[in-house]
Amino acid sequence: MTTQPQVVTRFAPSPTGHLHIGGARTAIFSWLLARKMGGRFVLRIEDTDRERSKQEYTDAILESMRWLGLDWDADPIYQSDRDDVYNKYIDQLLDEGKAYWCECTPEEVEAMREAARAAGDKPKYNGHCRARNLPAGEGRVVRFKAPVSGKTGWVDLVKGPLSFDNTELDDMIIRRSDGSPTYNLAVVVDDYEQKISHVLRGDDHVSNTPKQIMLYEALGFPVPKFGHVPMILGSDRKKLSKRHGALSVMEYEKMGYLPQALVNYLVRLGWSYGDQEIFELQELIEKFSTDGLSGSPAGFDPDKLQWLNAHYMKASADADLAALALPFVVRAGFDDASIDFLTKLVPLFKERAKDLPELAEAMRFMLVSDAGLAYDEAAVAKALTEEGRIHVAALRALFAGLESFTKDTTHDVMARYVEDNGLKFKAVGPPLRVALVGAMGGPNLPDVMEVLGKERTLARMDRAVTL
RNA sequence: GUCCCCAUCGUCUAGCCUGGCCCAGGACACCUGCCUUUCACGCAGGCGACAGGGGUUCAAAUCCCCUUGGGGACGCCA
Numbered sequence: 001m002t003t004q005p006q007v008v009t010r011f012a013p014s015p016t017g018h019l020h021i022g023g024a025r026t027a028i029f030s031w032l033l034a035r036k037m038g039g040r041f042v043l044r045i046e047d048t049d050r051e052r053s054k055q056e057y058t059d060a061i062l063e064s065m066r067w068l069g070l071d072w073d074a075d076p077i078y079q080s081d082r083d084d085v086y087n088k089y090i091d092q093l094l095d096e097g098k099a100y101w102c103e104c105t106p107e108e109v110e111a112m113r114e115a116a117r118a119a120g121d122k123p124k125y126n127g128h129c130r131a132r133n134l135p136a137g138e139g140r141v142v143r144f145k146a147p148v149s150g151k152t153g154w155v156d157l158v159k160g161p162l163s164f165d166n167t168e169l170d171d172m173i174i175r176r177s178d179g180s181p182t183y184n185l186a187v188v189v190d191d192y193e194q195k196i197s198h199v200l201r202g203d204d205h206v207s208n209t210p211k212q213i214m215l216y217e218a219l220g221f222p223v224p225k226f227g228h229v230p231m232i233l234g235s236d237r238k239k240l241s242k243r244h245g246a247l248s249v250m251e252y253e254k255m256g257y258l259p260q261a262l263v264n265y266l267v268r269l270g271w272s273y274g275d276q277e278i279f280e281l282q283e284l285i286e287k288f289s290t291d292g293l294s295g296s297p298a299g300f301d302p303d304k305l306q307w308l309n310a311h312y313m314k315a316s317a318d319a320d321l322a323a324l325a326l327p328f329v330v331r332a333g334f335d336d337a338s339i340d341f342l343t344k345l346v347p348l349f350k351e352r353a354k355d356l357p358e359l360a361e362a363m364r365f366m367l368v369s370d371a372g373l374a375y376d377e378a379a380v381a382k383a384l385t386e387e388g389r390i391h392v393a394a395l396r397a398l399f400a401g402l403e404s405f406t407k408d409t410t411h412d413v414m415a416r417y418v419e420d421n422g423l424k425f426k427a428v429g430p431p432l433r434v435a436l437v438g439a440m441g442g443p444n445l446p447d448v449m450e451v452l453g454k455e456r457t458l459a460r461m462d463r464a465v466t467l
Numbered sequence: 468g469u470c471c472c473c474a475u476c477g478u479c480u481a482g483c484c485u486g487g488c489c490c491a492g493g494a495c496a497c498c499u500g501c502c503u504u505u506c507a508c509g510c511a512g513g514c515g516a517c518a519g520g521g522g523u524u525c526a527a528a529u530c531c532c533c534u535u536g537g538g539g540a541c542g543c544c545a
Binding site for chain 1 (some may be wrong): 468469470471472473474477478479480481484492493494495496503504505506507508509537538539540541542543544545
């Protein structure tokens with residue numbers, strides 16, 4: 001039986017910072033494509049920049065991936081311990097006359113670029129050492145002998161047919177003077193060795209693609225399919241980058257967003273499936289296709305992320321949301337809060353918050369001690385009038401006689417009280433609310449009382465009438 | 468400067484490939500109303516876009532060209 005060539009995608013971060021949302025989005029797309037096609041998703045740490053790469057960033061990136069729910073199929077490979085592999089291929093290119101040693105200094109090359117720029121051309125290396133047949137030597141780099149005519153093109157998964165005139169490209173360095181490979185060489189070698197079939201990456205890589213295709217061809221490797229997803233723009237329509245407002249995935253976690261909300265938001269930013277907005281992870285895998293990817297850049301909209309976050313909070317099981325909220329509750333000053341109590345609180349509050357800090361804040365009046373409850377002055381003035389206090393006191397007496405103190409029994413007591421005295425609910429609701437909550441908003445009173453319990457409910461009412 | 472890409476409501480987008488069903492649909496945000504003791508949720512409405520100009524065609528958001536605007540890339544970074 002014949003098998004389809006397996007789909008293998010990859011995410012190849014460079015550990016020079018945390019995983020930011022742009023990187024996270026391409027990682028998600030790549031992961032989705034692999035999962036959808038029943039293929040493999042692998043990781044590669046591109047740490048050839050020895051100056052800026054840090055292990056702690058690698059760890060943080062992997063942690064963010066896990067948090068987002070993206071799993072990978074093999075241990076990540078690190079480019080930093082593959083120099084011999086790269087050199088093997090560089091030597092091959094050298095042997096075949098497809099690359100050459102160059103002794104031009106960075107300053108000299110810069111001068112060439114300046115000259116080209118001045119002439120209105122694209123800044124390029126001028127090929128000074130191309131035909132000199134220099135041997136290896138201290139301080140020398142290896143350059144790739146790029147074709148000087150013709151075109152290099154491919155059919156992009158996102159943008160369709162794309163092509164570049166080879167005269168646009170120069171002889172790129174593939175091996176630095178310190179012996180390490182440069183990005184373009186290392187990517188090609190690794191994508192080949194990891195058998196990557198589909199490369200999904202940011203738009204900022206399109207101009208690297210022809211260079212890489214040349215390398216694939218020179219090396220005799222099959223060329224994978226490429227798809228370039230547009231950048232994420234900030235509110236000022238500028239590219240979102242590490243130094244320009246791109247927040248890291250970790251920061252969203254700290255701000256109290258749920259991973260599924262971030263994933264859903266990021267996926268919909270640049271990808272669509274008809275009019276659908278909400279996608280569970282499993283559904284995303286079923287419905288994802290590179291066909292739905294948009295070719296135009298998208299602006300980041302924090303409001304919509306918030307809306308999705310609110311949605312996923314509402315959709316969460318109470319206990320799960322309670323666990324998620326716990327750290328935020330602790331941070332709000334209640335380090336003795338228990339998951340059990342929070343689990344009872346969550347159903348009353350999850351529709352009233354868009355993120356975890358808001359949730360913790362909304363629950364504050366339930367978490368705080370009865371004596372420590374803060375009363376909003378305006379609310380007290382408005383609802384705890386003389387008449388209001390009379391109702392609170394009367395209700396207090398009725399509640400005190402209750403055997404079973406549940407939302408149903410307290411509700412019945414209130415209903416009967418209102419009816420017996422020919423009142424409107426509006427006359428007793430607000431004063432009771434202010435007595436228990438300290439303010440005018442919040443969940444249904446019977447729900448609040450049930451969770452608070454009889455003792456605490458009465459304590460708050462006692463305190464309120466003396467205010 | 469050179470090359471590449473992109474262009475539908477404020478934002479994300481559907482529609483564009485395979486012109487007519489689109490005087491353009493959905494979502495976020497915003498506004499109004501309903502529900503409710505309150506806040507929120509929810510529900511029902513509303514506001515709001517085919518960048519401009521030329522073509523092609525009986526017919527263009529959809530195809531072609533130009534202009535404008537935006538983005539990206541031009542590294543011994545990735």
